[in-house]
Amino acid sequence: MAALAMAEPRDADAPAPAASSAVGCRNLSVRFVTERRTVTALENVSFSVENGGFLSLLGPSGCGKSTLLRVVADLIAPSSGQMTVLGLSPQQARLQRALGFVFQDAALLPWRTALQNVELPLEVGGRPRLPAGMPTPRELLKLVGLEGWESSFPHELSGGMRQRVSIARALLGGPRLLLMDEPFGALDEITRDRLNEELRRIWRETGTTILFVTHSVYEALFLGEQVLVLAANPGRVAAQVDIDLPRDRTLAIRETPAFMRVATRLRAALGGTE
Amino acid sequence: MTLAAAIPPDATVSEAEESFRRVRRRAQLRRRLLPLLGIAVFLGLWAALVYLFKVPPFVAPSPLLVAQTLVAKGDVLLANLVPTAIEALSGFLLGNIVAIVIATAFVHKKTLEETFFPTVVLINTIPVVAKAPILVLLLGNGMEPKIAIAALICFFPTLVNMVRGLEAVNPQAMELMRVLSASKRQVFFKLRLYNSLPYLFSALKISASTSVVGAIVAEWIGSNSGIGALIIQATYSFDSALLYATVIVASCFSMLFFLCVTMLERLIVRWQPSNAH
Numbered sequence: 001m002a003a004l005a006m007a008e009p010r011d012a013d014a015p016a017p018a019a020s021s022a023v024g025c026r027n028l029s030v031r032f033v034t035e036r037r038t039v040t041a042l043e044n045v046s047f048s049v050e051n052g053g054f055l056s057l058l059g060p061s062g063c064g065k066s067t068l069l070r071v072v073a074d075l076i077a078p079s080s081g082q083m084t085v086l087g088l089s090p091q092q093a094r095l096q097r098a099l100g101f102v103f104q105d106a107a108l109l110p111w112r113t114a115l116q117n118v119e120l121p122l123e124v125g126g127r128p129r130l131p132a133g134m135p136t137p138r139e140l141l142k143l144v145g146l147e148g149w150e151s152s153f154p155h156e157l158s159g160g161m162r163q164r165v166s167i168a169r170a171l172l173g174g175p176r177l178l179l180m181d182e183p184f185g186a187l188d189e190i191t192r193d194r195l196n197e198e199l200r201r202i203w204r205e206t207g208t209t210i211l212f213v214t215h216s217v218y219e220a221l222f223l224g225e226q227v228l229v230l231a232a233n234p235g236r237v238a239a240q241v242d243i244d245l246p247r248d249r250t251l252a253i254r255e256t257p258a259f260m261r262v263a264t265r266l267r268a269a270l271g272g273t274e
Numbered sequence: 275m276t277l278a279a280a281i282p283p284d285a286t287v288s289e290a291e292e293s294f295r296r297v298r299r300r301a302q303l304r305r306r307l308l309p310l311l312g313i314a315v316f317l318g319l320w321a322a323l324v325y326l327f328k329v330p331p332f333v334a335p336s337p338l339l340v341a342q343t344l345v346a347k348g349d350v351l352l353a354n355l356v357p358t359a360i361e362a363l364s365g366f367l368l369g370n371i372v373a374i375v376i377a378t379a380f381v382h383k384k385t386l387e388e389t390f391f392p393t394v395v396l397i398n399t400i401p402v403v404a405k406a407p408i409l410v411l412l413l414g415n416g417m418e419p420k421i422a423i424a425a426l427i428c429f430f431p432t433l434v435n436m437v438r439g440l441e442a443v444n445p446q447a448m449e450l451m452r453v454l455s456a457s458k459r460q461v462f463f464k465l466r467l468y469n470s471l472p473y474l475f476s477a478l479k480i481s482a483s484t485s486v487v488g489a490i491v492a493e494w495i496g497s498n499s500g501i502g503a504l505i506i507q508a509t510y511s512f513d514s515a516l517l518y519a520t521v522i523v524a525s526c527f528s529m530l531f532f533l534c535v536t537m538l539e540r541l542i543v544r545w546q547p548s549n550a551h
Contacts, residue, residue: 075449101453107446110545111468124456155546
């Protein structure tokens, strides 16, 4: 992104907590000032995700879906509107380590082994202790299917394995909200399918709320309990669609008529977004 | 590089593996022998030219004469290598440490970088031979000006590379640190410093050899001992064999120094930079 995010000071006072929703977003706008013009990345966006939900953010490139995720993570300050994360301000949620973030490139530190990468969150910030009963870095690597790869360096792992490590790292400390920014976008389709299935499993096992950014209709639909369709120029909400597919999903579900019907609806919603 | 050979239709797998190994062994041997052959051809040509054109020894020596001088004057050569080596090593350490400290300051205070970086570039554009007399005037005739010049030569590439290495951090890794609420200090020690090491070592490898150049050039300006002094002495007394022998000793030392830095790099930088995926 060429734009320069203007970090504005903002009061740490949280708006009235909405107890049931993990993320609440009201009339949110984000504008970037660049050399040539002022870009409106998001305009008047409102949505909410309930605790334990799985929301896919779907839209063409430039619709501001990554920006939206970064507002939730307190990486970008909104120009106007309100964002509530777990009943707190994004900043408070970040300081409490209530969020995990998975980036498009795995963003592993190449000089650390897989295990050391997962341990990183325990060494920075306030050097938080792992709460009792929470899965250890080793157990998390096992959860993402990387048992036996603990001492491998990132360059010795495949793209899919690197992304698994970064998911394990984001899950450390049991975040109540997991933000994923096109995490499987750079992977081949076979690996991507497998990770999609595993992500559904991890979501069910951990009970964490997930916001998942993607530009694939199938991925958004297969993963999400809900899909927020965004339109570009300026970024705005085109539709919020509930997905009533069974909780237990295998990839085979993508061939069922029910799946196809919702896919058609999503594509129709996307149709008006260009 | 990976070698691969398709198995011909009339061969068994073990035969094919055996012949593949044979081919690879031969390739390895070639890789080692050919450079040696190159050196031998070069020395032979040199000896032949000196012999055929009857070049007098005060103009250019034969390789044999140089070898004899290396042995006969070994003690003189080594005695003169010691001060040069001390100057080069001290200059290397001083120049690089100062560069690393300043690069760290630059990265933390952008204003400092914007204010002083142009001055640093300006100083760097002064040729070494022009800087040397200035420093001799300032620091006298002892080892200090030589160390200072070697340090100055090392300083610049390290400063530039170190600043680049500290700043060229993966933007998503920076966002990760922010999500984890890492302090500036933690970002430096957990992220920037490691990120800069490959950059630092490529600068250190350059300055390993240039620090020796710096020390020698400084010795030309005014010194009674050291490789630089010996070069001047040998040139003025038309002792070409001693001159060549001195040059060989100096370049052997440079190579050894370079090798040490390379080994240190292999020990410390065991990962592949993230952009090499």
